[in-house]
Amino acid sequence: MDDKKIVWIIYRADDAAYREAVRAIGDLDVPEGYRMDVLDAPAEAGKGRAAVYEAKRRQSDAKYKIYLDEHCVVLEKRILHHILEIFQSSEDIGAVGISGAELIPTSGVTLSAGRRLGRVKAVAAELRGGRVEGLCQDAMAVDEFFLATQHETGWREDLLTGNGFAVSSYCVELRRRGYRSVVAKQESFVSAYITGTFEYSRHDLDAFLDEYSKEIYPLVTVIIPTYNRPHFFRGALESVLGQTYRNLDILVSDDGDNDETETLIQPYLAKDPRIQYFHHHGFTVEDNMAFCRRYNHPDAEYVNWLMDDDVFYPEKIAIMVDGYRDNPGVSLVSSVRDIDNLMNHTKGRSGSPFPFPHKGFVRVNGTEAGRALFLCDNYIGEPTTVLLRTEYQRENALYGWSGNELENNTFYMRDVATWLQCLTKGDLLFYSEPLSCLRQHSEQCTFTRADSSRGFLINWAQELWYAIQEEKFLDNEDIRYKAVVIWIRKASETLMLSAMNHQVNQNVKLLSNLLVEMTKGLSNGYQYPVWEKFIEEFNEK
Numbered sequence: 001m002d003d004k005k006i007v008w009i010i011y012r013a014d015d016a017a018y019r020e021a022v023r024a025i026g027d028l029d030v031p032e033g034y035r036m037d038v039l040d041a042p043a044e045a046g047k048g049r050a051a052v053y054e055a056k057r058r059q060s061d062a063k064y065k066i067y068l069d070e071h072c073v074v075l076e077k078r079i080l081h082h083i084l085e086i087f088q089s090s091e092d093i094g095a096v097g098i099s100g101a102e103l104i105p106t107s108g109v110t111l112s113a114g115r116r117l118g119r120v121k122a123v124a125a126e127l128r129g130g131r132v133e134g135l136c137q138d139a140m141a142v143d144e145f146f147l148a149t150q151h152e153t154g155w156r157e158d159l160l161t162g163n164g165f166a167v168s169s170y171c172v173e174l175r176r177r178g179y180r181s182v183v184a185k186q187e188s189f190v191s192a193y194i195t196g197t198f199e200y201s202r203h204d205l206d207a208f209l210d211e212y213s214k215e216i217y218p219l220v221t222v223i224i225p226t227y228n229r230p231h232f233f234r235g236a237l238e239s240v241l242g243q244t245y246r247n248l249d250i251l252v253s254d255d256g257d258n259d260e261t262e263t264l265i266q267p268y269l270a271k272d273p274r275i276q277y278f279h280h281h282g283f284t285v286e287d288n289m290a291f292c293r294r295y296n297h298p299d300a301e302y303v304n305w306l307m308d309d310d311v312f313y314p315e316k317i318a319i320m321v322d323g324y325r326d327n328p329g330v331s332l333v334s335s336v337r338d339i340d341n342l343m344n345h346t347k348g349r350s351g352s353p354f355p356f357p358h359k360g361f362v363r364v365n366g367t368e369a370g371r372a373l374f375l376c377d378n379y380i381g382e383p384t385t386v387l388l389r390t391e392y393q394r395e396n397a398l399y400g401w402s403g404n405e406l407e408n409n410t411f412y413m414r415d416v417a418t419w420l421q422c423l424t425k426g427d428l429l430f431y432s433e434p435l436s437c438l439r440q441h442s443e444q445c446t447f448t449r450a451d452s453s454r455g456f457l458i459n460w461a462q463e464l465w466y467a468i469q470e471e472k473f474l475d476n477e478d479i480r481y482k483a484v485v486i487w488i489r490k491a492s493e494t495l496m497l498s499a500m501n502h503q504v505n506q507n508v509k510l511l512s513n514l515l516v517e518m519t520k521g522l523s524n525g526y527q528y529p530v531w532e533k534f535i536e537e538f539n540e541k
Contacts, residue, residue: 006037011052029077054155082186101140104217111198115130121193153170153176160204162204175215217245220247222251224237229309230264236307236309241268248317253292254277265277278291315435320435336431337434338438353379374486375486383415398414399421399424
């Protein structure tokens with residue numbers, strides 16, 4: 001390799017644009033002691049950009065190669081000085097760009113990244129990104145129109161047949177060899193002008209994501225507990241397999257008392273190694289849920305439960321993973337959800353207590369988001385709706401949970417308790433469009449367990465007492481009063497229904513006692529007993 005030689009390899013499909021790009025290169029200042037050359041890389045029918053670049057790479061003995069799209073006009077006169085300074089600062093830097101993505105978004109397209117670096121002028125606007133700190137800043141991939149290299153790897157002509165993702169692929173290939181890609185600091189913040197647009201084929205997008213997803217995106221576990229509902233389960237499973245997000249670990253835990261689901265899943269297991277299936281004959285519902293909660297893939301960064309009667313929409317996981325990665329400090333990501341009531345054949349959609357300024361995410365302070373749970377019911381959603389950090393499941397994080405509820409089968413609000421605990425650690429990110437669908441039907445425990453509404457209210461009281469004691473979410477008199485009054489109204493309605501239906505059991509009695517204590521709290525400064533002691537004394541009676 002000639003370490004004093006710089007070669008520009010310019011992709012050419014538009015002759016006029018190519019001439020303008022070459023003219024601008026001719027005006028650049030070449031560092032003393034270096035030689036500069038230009039190689040024409042004409043587009044060829046039936047060959048993609050990667051193949052064209054690979055052919056020219058092999059022709060040149062220059063150590064420093066700059067791959068340039070014809071529509072990129074370089075404006076910074078001393079850009080070669082900057083690039084050489086960066087390369088000479090660290091041998092492990094393999095590639096330099098003038099703009100790029102700190103993290104490649106789940107779409108694979110660097111230009112759509114939420115966390116971008118550098119700024120480049122374009123025909124209609126500027127491609128904006130964060131200011132580069134220091135000489136350069138690490139990027140997972142630089143943008144397709146400009147790539148300077150000091151270390152080489154082959155262009156993936158075997159993988160990409162069109163013009164998209166060639167540079168992103170090259171950056172990941174360098175990463176495989178232990179080299180970094182960076183975006184250069186720009187004094188003027190604008191080093192180039194883009195005169196055209198960039199297009200890519202579905203083939204190249206799929207090829208890029210299939211090849212690199214495991215390396216560039218975090219692993220997400222999807223947990224599907226199922227019981228004797230193969231007619232629902234098939235749709236749930238296929239909605240996971242249809243995700244645009246590839247890097248998935250799928251756990252299916254079946255506590256059915258027949259083999260229908262096990263028979264159904266066999267063809268899926270044969271085709272997709274991401275699926276793990278367990279059939280637990282003799283498990284109770286609680287046994288199965290406990291098994292799922294204990295599941296812990298050591299490499300999974302996120303986990304999403306999927307109830308076997310619900311479905312994901314295709315981009316659910318991808319959108320939510322991007323939400324986490326683009327928003328440090330977020331501890332919970334959820335969305336609006338569709339509700340399909342199969343009993344009365346109606347469809348609906350959940351709302352949000354927070355306004356959406358536009359389509360996309362709204363970020364809500366964790367305390368404010370948790371407070372809204374006490375005032376607006378569970379707007380965050382059921383387990384299917386939320387993408388959760390795996391660390392919270394490992395910690396069995398349940399807000400206000402004493403540890404005995406699961407053993408006694410008296411804890412009905414695992415989801416809300418989990419959301420509240422997460423919101424003590426960070427903010428909520430809430431998406432404005434539905435990313436999943438909750439299907440309501442007569443087989444759900446909400447309808448088959450007659451005591452479920454009373455159980456929910458008992459656990460809700462537990463959460464209220466804890467929040468008031470901690471002064472975390474219910475941290476002022478007005479909010480406490482509203483939250484308690486809302487609970488009293490719902491508890492009163494439930495007890496009236498129980499009386500009308502001649503239902504008297506332990507939970508009805510417990511709920512009655514709680515109603516008395518809750519009402520007292522409105523006048524005694526919310527001086528509620530310690531929950532565990534209250535339950536212990538109640539049981540002794």
